[in-house]
Amino acid sequence: MTAKPIPVAISYFALGMALQALLMLGGRFRRGDLDRAAGTLGSWFLGLFPGKNEPVYHLLRHVFFGMLIAGGVFTYLFRDRLLTGVGGRMLLAWNLLLVYVALNTGWDSRFQFFLLLLPTVPTVVNAFSDIDRDFRWKVFFQAWFSTILVVIAINSFDAGLLGVFEPEGGVAPALRSPLEMIAGGAAFLYIVANAWFVLALVPIPLVRGQSWDSRLKEVRAHMDLLARGYVWERDDVLRSVVVLVGLPVVLVALSLARTNVRAVIPFAISLMPLVAGRVEPEPPVLDAESKPERAKRHRR
Numbered sequence: 100m101t102a103k104p105i106p107v108a109i110s111y112f113a114l115g116m117a118l119q120a121l122l123m124l125g126g127r128f129r130r131g132d133l134d135r136a137a138g139t140l141g142s143w144f145l146g147l148f149p150g151k152n153e154p155v156y157h158l159l160r161h162v163f164f165g166m167l168i169a170g171g172v173f174t175y176l177f178r179d180r181l182l183t184g185v186g187g188r189m190l191l192a193w194n195l196l197l198v199y200v201a202l203n204t205g206w207d208s209r210f211q212f213f214l215l216l217l218p219t220v221p222t223v224v225n226a227f228s229d230i231d232r233d234f235r236w237k238v239f240f241q242a243w244f245s246t247i248l249v250v251i252a253i254n255s256f257d258a259g260l261l262g263v264f265e266p267e268g269g270v271a272p273a274l275r276s277p278l279e280m281i282a283g284g285a286a287f288l289y290i291v292a293n294a295w296f297v298l299a300l301v302p303i304p305l306v307r308g309q310s311w312d313s314r315l316k317e318v319r320a321h322m323d324l325l326a327r328g329y330v331w332e333r334d335d336v337l338r339s340v341v342v343l344v345g346l347p348v349v350l351v352a353l354s355l356a357r358t359n360v361r362a363v364i365p366f367a368i369s370l371m372p373l374v375a376g377r378v379e380p381e382p383p384v385l386d387a388e389s390k391p392e393r394a395k396r397h398r399r
Contacts, residue, residue: 104274108263109162111277115284116166120173122285123292127180135176142172163264170291181292182328185244188335191226192342193247194219199350200254218243226339234326238300241325245296252290257283296325 146165149156174181185193201215221230222243230236260275260283275283299321304314 105159105263108274108280109159111280112260112263112284112287113166115281115286116170116288117284118281119285119288120177123181123289124177125180132177138176139169139173143169157265159264163261166287167291170288171295173288174292174295178296178324182241182296182324183244183248184328184330185241186330186332187222187225187231187240188332188339188342190240190244190247191222191339192346193244193251194222195342195346195350197247197250199347199354200251203354204254218246223343226343227334227336229331229334231329231331234322237326237329237331238322241329242297242300245293248293249290249297252286252293256286256290300325 143165146163146168147158147161149161198215198219201211206212206215218239221236222240225231225236225240231240257279260280263274263280300318302311302314302318304311305317
């Protein structure tokens, strides 16, 4: 007796999400993580409840909703360990990659490029200055980085993988290989997590009866989290010029060679640490008196 192909494919998709979750945590486990993991898994069942005015209940569609909810809950519960640290030059490199993706995937309206230009200009300025010392710019740049990740990931994501959750006209979708489904689940969680970091800034009450003051306090706490995730880098004009000029030259050369955009993105990402440099945390400011010395003084 063989297993049904669609449930098996969905299981591989869920496995990809689980593996991505472990990868994003990077072995930084803490006390209480089992409870958080249980809460994440339990939240999946919320997606199975039918809508109030839902005429026909589609189980597979609700399975997908459950995975979407679980991804958001996972990000919320483990948020302080999921934020990717980024500095000015690395952000510039990602921004340039986004421009490349936009130019090669049908962004042809002036309004689209105007919206893209708005955050790109301060990103370029920041690579040659210290405006990211300011708390507000740290929040902005970290949120912009998450937005870039979401847009590029969505562009690279194979939406056909989601066909297993909603067969059209009752016809079974073309099933993908287990590896494709695992990779799709991993990419899906990555998109959900980074989207959450941006959407959590929206100052709209999340539950019925929540006051605006309470919601604004939550937004402020989230801004603090984003600011902690941003890493200030010392000015390095030469390296910034290499990023601003060198990376576009490489991307244009690849475009002239008619290289597929989806093939270029992983290659460009692999070059980023080389052209932008490693992002190192800003060294902490140590107290003039260490904790052991302070304890010794108090004992006297």
